[in-house]
Amino acid sequence: xxxxxxxxxxxxxxxxxxxxxxxxxxxxxxxxxxxxxxxxxxxxxxxxxxxxxxxxxxxxxxxxxxxxxxxxxxxxxxxxxxxxxxxxxxxxxxxxxxxxxxxxxxxxxxxxxxxxxxxxxxxxxxxxxxxxxxxxxxxxxxxxxxxxxxxxxxxxxxxxxxxxxxxxxxxxxxxxxxxxxxxxxxxxxxxx
Ligand SMILES: [Cu+2]
Numbered sequence: 001x002x003x004x005x006x007x008x009x010x011x012x013x014x015x016x017x018x019x020x021x022x023x024x025x026x027x028x029x030x031x032x033x034x035x036x037x038x039x040x041x042x043x044x045x046x047x048x049x050x051x052x053x054x055x056x057x058x059x060x061x062x063x064x065x066x067x068x069x070x071x072x073x074x075x076x077x078x079x080x081x082x083x084x085x086x087x088x089x090x091x092x093x094x095x096x097x098x099x100x101x102x103x104x105x106x107x108x109x110x111x112x113x114x115x116x117x118x119x120x121x122x123x124x125x126x127x128x129x130x131x132x133x134x135x136x137x138x139x140x141x142x143x144x145x146x147x148x149x150x151x152x153x154x155x156x157x158x159x160x161x162x163x164x165x166x167x168x169x170x171x172x173x174x175x176x177x178x179x180x181x182x183x184x185x186x187x188x189x190x191x192x
Contacts, residue, residue, distance in 0.1 A: 069104070069143075069174060069182040070097040078188035083158045083165070090155075092184045094174065095148035103177040104141045106131075107151065110171040113159030120149035157190040165190050 072093040081088050096102050107116050107128040118125040118139060125141055143149070153172055157164060168190050174182040 068096065068098045068102055068178055068180045069094055069176055071182055071184055074182070074184050076184075076186040078155070078186060080189045080191055081157055082191050084192065086158070087154050087156045088188070090153050090186060091150050092153060092172070093148060093150045094182060094184075096143035096145055099145055101142055101144050102180075104139045104143060104174055105177050106173075106175040107139050108136065108173055109153075110173075111159075113156045113164070114170045114172065115154050116151040116172045117154070118149060118151050120147075151184070153184065153186065155186065155188065157188065162192075165192065 072095075074092070076090045076092070078088050078090070104118075107118055107126075108131040109116055109129055112130045112133050115127050115129045117127040118141070120141055120143075125139060126137060128136060128139070141149075151172060151174070155168075155170060157168070166189065168188045170186055172184040174184070176182075
């Protein structure tokens, strides 16, 4: 009895009503605010998910690459080659398939046994090897829309000695200022 009276004294009826009304108003405001963007949030979340799917879908990743630097052939098989017979080479053609000019920034190979020499408009631009193996200049060659060039890729099957026998895979990367990377790969079966 004494406790009840004390509580009643600290919380007079009119104050309790005010708190109740405030709580009700707050609940209503929250309900209205939550209901309105509720629909919007659902839609934009779906849109965000759709965009996410679109950017991570393999098809859309390949699309911008195809619109830029494109290789006539991005894979070559040397077949069985002999270490004793020395270096082998293959010419990879590529072109700018975009409507705007692009800049080839860098060319590098995946291993020191492989070099790539860029030839553009009958001019040898430079020879490029593995990144991190000595100083290597940037390419910085501009390609007009439709302009083609090639890299002569040279592979030395003897570069690794006996450790280099068997199936070998190497990649030449051509990077543009649009952060596109064209990869040209080759394989060889190295025999003594
Ligand atoms: Cu190598």
